Amino acid sequence: MRHRRRTGNEIKAALRDLRIQLALLNHQVGGRLALKDVDLDCLDVLARSGPLTPSALARQAGLHPATLTGILDRLERAGWIARDRTGADRRSVTIRVLPDRGMEVFRLYQPMMGAMDDVLTDYTDTELDLIATFLRRSAEACERVLGRSAQE
């Protein structure tokens, strides 16, 4: 029982560590592409959640709409994204990541991907499934916490 609690705390501490390390990795990757941390975060969200409008992106990234205009200007000028104005609502704009530069980012994350592959070889299929599920559930838990406290 005591062991259980201790392991739980170790998991949380490890998670905190991992977050810092991944943030540093992103910072480094961003540096090589002349991108701010926030800019890379936005690209990341865009790559995952598909094309988005500026307002939706601002909400998901926790940024002020006006701040996002600046970020999008930078990203557009550097050829990372395109602003499409083809929707039914002519006020609205959808942001799309241009595909070729997406590869460029992918390449810079390769070393980390390789390192993760090394870690993963030591686990059985069942264990990998367990880990994947745990990570997904943790991300969801975090998202729920965020949503709950954003209401107030």
Place this chain on the structure above:
Amino acid sequence: MRHRRRTGNEIKAALRDLRIQLALLNHQVGGRLALKDVDLDCLDVLARSGPLTPSALARQAGLHPATLTGILDRLERAGWIARDRTGADRRSVTIRVLPDRGMEVFRLYQPMMGAMDDVLTDYTDTELDLIATFLRRSAEACERVLGRSAQE
């Protein structure tokens, strides 16, 4: 074999997701304390790696030394840290997190801690150990990757 590869990719994707969510959580917590993301990151590193000199902290946080001066000025003014000048080398300064405000941060992370506890109840002791080890090894892998590419 194909399933194995797919699960591996899912793990990496989930890790990316988790990073974003945790970054948002930090952003939100930082907002309630009137702290920039970078400032909170520095506090986090300090809380984990113990008292540090500005140079060491700048290295660990991937920041320019001069940038760190500004950050430390803010943190000191707001009562988060103290600059101690008691070392043998009188050029050097050690940064220390003041204990009382540390509690304040802890409280803001409580909801997330609770959510994690909920997730963890579903796992056996052996599974928790497995997860803890995986997370530690991933963080170490990330750290190694960072170290390697920082040399160039």
Place this chain on the structure above:
DNA sequence: TCATATAGTATGGAACTCATAAGATATGAG
């Protein structure tokens, strides 16, 4: 038709980051 709401962006002021340089102290060669 007109009032109101919404999407995105321009504007200006305050704050931030970083390269350079300066001040203070340590270290090592002669």
Place this chain on the structure above:
DNA sequence: CTCATATCTTATGAGTTCCATACTATATGA
């Protein structure tokens, strides 16, 4: 011991970024 050099931290100034507000254009509903 002295002096040149290296190291640690911080001041300075230029350029950039963030955000609150206000504005334009479009949509929606009475």
